[in-house]
Amino acid sequence: MKRSMRPSSASMRAAPKSAIQQLIDSRPDAAKVDRFLEGRSIPIVEGPAVTFVWRGEANGVSLRHWIFGLESGSALTRIPNTDLWYLTLDIPHGSRVEYKFEIHRSDRSEWIEDPRNPNRARDPFGANSVLQGEGYAVPDWVRPDPTSRPGLLEPFGFHSKAFGGMRSGHIYLPARFRKTRLYPLVVVHDGRDYLNFAVMKTVLDNLIERLEIPDMIVAFTDSPDRIREYPNDERHARFLTEELLADLTHRLPIIDRPQARCLMGASFGAVAAFSTAYRYPGVWGRLLLQSGSFAFTDIGKTNRRGPLFDKVVEFVNQVRANPVPVSERVFMSCGVYESLIYENRSLVPLLDSTGMQVKFVEARDGHNWENWRDRLREGLSWLFPGPLMFIYE
């Protein structure tokens, strides 16, 4: 039998050239680059291959991102005879990556957003460009929906004996708020940031309208010194539990059961939420902990993250030595592109072993507010299932 020497057409077929490679092969000039960029979505997402491009005169261009485990500062390559720079990376399905370009010129370097990418994320430090990898889409429930009845945000001021000073924040009341009804309470750390950068009011309005969470009262709190007050500060726990909770329960129709009380926060805010619950076991029946800064050591007290984390390490080591149930349900989330993924993964089985119900969700994202925004639906609805399961119209 004559055996064909020609491999199957499938194996012969070369992988299609990327758009940037086709451009390079065409030995482009400025006009070709113009045509190449015209109307094209940037970065160029071709399956898992993502090409970042920047155009301009510079001595060098680097990609700055916050993906832990992938070298930041990777250099873009200039296409000969053009002012177009590019870098292609393999980015896993469903990823969302925040980045900037670092432009090197003879006398200085500067970090800039990608001028050709309209997707950007704001945070307390400014804004970043956002790569929406293949398979990632901004959830529809984070956008204002005209059919969702808006809740009310009211400012509140509060004199804290624990801190010896004023504390302020905002109270969210659902659209159909009635004084004769009783509501669960969620207390949010870094409330202003959750409102500004994770659009949490819009998220609440939409999830409530869609029956995915119940009507709820949400207290958005802020700290003037979160770095000191959030990592397991006795005053903070006392303020939240003995003062704020007591005051809100007195003033508002809040269900007076642990199952209806939730503490939530991200990063150091998650440490604040968990450490408060740990100091007051049984009071806060629900915890929503996002990208918690749960640093610990297995031996010794020195941690690689520096002195800011000393109190965190002391606390988490204590929890690891003496894991006890402090709440009923704990929702945890963390980005796999965060260095904290190790600490968060480590905490899950520990909490689980205490008999608390723990749900842990990972996302291909980093330590940022839109990651935390994108996990709110799953977290809130798992801690507080809405009437969706009860309503059949």
Added chain:
Amino acid sequence: MGAADVSSPYPEPPHVISGDTRAVVLLGAQRFDPSLADAVAELGVEGKIAAITAGWQEREEEDDDLQEHLGGRTVNLRLHARAEEVFKNDPDLQAAHRERQAILRHRQDFYRIRLEHALDAQHVIANRAAPKDILDDEARASIQAIRDIDRSHLERCVRDHKAFEERWRPLERPAVADQIGEIAEIVKDCEAIAIAGGHVASLLNRLRMFDIAKLAAGKVVFAWCGGAMAVSERVVLFHHSPPQGPGAAEVLDEGLALVGDVVCLPQPEFRLRLDDRERIRVMARRFAPATCLALPARSRVTWLKRGPKDPSGVLALRDDGMHTRFEVSGGGGIGS
């Protein structure tokens, strides 16, 4: 002219309506493309119809569309508002009611914890490789474990209701009895009762509070969505894709049992993944011998004294994980 003769020539099937109700018509969702008027006409109901929209809670009286659809002959029984009046006039009963609801919430929480573990175990076992006879036997054991949890939960709920009723005797309390008297007067002049959906727990609670099962004697009952669930024997909450992750169908409580041996699953278009054979198989086996009936929009089936008749568009979940049109065999029993 009164209701058409709805007696049935069928021999005794296993699925019957409760003794005193003339007929029960289960329908799909009515909100966007209502078919209720057709069903009413086919059964020859020409008189007044008592409407129950308590599942809509505070929006109970926003029933203009329903009124219009049925030619202006509905009388809303206002069960939600009446319950509010009862609570206002009988604070002790209100406090007791709240306490019972809190107990039931605890029951549901603990039941859910057990159930999720049993469903997880079922899923793991179903995906193991082993000789077929062993797998079949283990699959049966998995389903039995889930059924035991369902049954035990239902028994606890029934026990809690019974304890509440024995202690507080709600039907004998003036605040409730007066309302029941008024409702009975209205229903007496009606030929049929139409029960809309909405919040099924709230609806079921009001139906029980005012003893609607008793008042339905001699009437034709039309029920859709949450209403269809509430008039069946067992109310099963379900959603295959809720935001919090894979949804586990859970037994809420006993229903009014106006129809027997079916589990009503309205809005399957949005709530059921009919192509997920494992889930469909588990549902069908878990609630057998009751038949799981998916009721899409415009679907309908009429239950007469001796069994179902003229199903249209109703789907039956099968224990092999498939679903088929719900059909009635010649003898009036259920085929699928």
